[in-house]
Amino acid sequence: TQLLEQSPQFLSIQEGENLTVYCNSSSVFSSLQWYRQEPGEGPVLLVTVVTGGEVKKLKRLTFQFGDARKDSSLHITAAQPGDTGLYLCAGELNSGYALNFGKGTSLLVTP
């Protein structure tokens, strides 16, 4: 059973465009993380959100945790080719439980 559903699965955009990717669940998470994975590498943490409604910004990336802690979004402003990669959300139902990953959104940003 896939706890976290990510959409869209694939996204191809041109440099300078804005985009939003989504991570949704029917379960409530104590925390949610976003990772980015580049080809041939393991995923690397971008951000952790823990409070319902929380918004965090990382340069051109804005992360939001839903009020009910069941969903999250990642918005990228003025995308650049360096943003290309697989974006994964991961949630923890309770501290000490397994980290559940979504299937990811594969982003391609072309010059």
Add this chain to the structure above:
Amino acid sequence: GAGVSQSPSNKVTEKGKDVELRCDPISGHTALYWYRQRLGQGLEFLIYFQGNSAPDKSGLPSDRFSAERTGESVSTLTIQRTQQEDSAVYLCASRKQGRYTEAFFGQGTRLTVV
């Protein structure tokens, strides 16, 4: 070591053979995860070790898959009687104890069953 280390980085095996994949987590990290990633796909949870607790094996796809961890150190993932559908990258991650901690991943073992 500085990060999570996995070996081998690549493994080609014949269908029906057994393989063993190794993960050396970051020292002091109590939690260790194994994931499988098929080409172009996301991460599929396999197994989770947390300290001395019983592992969460709920993601293992069949009884051909097993994993062990010695204390809070090395883990091995064993796949018996490999099948072509086992071909994937197997990723290991470790986390230190505490809330909301970061998972650090190795670079994975790319397994090809021919």
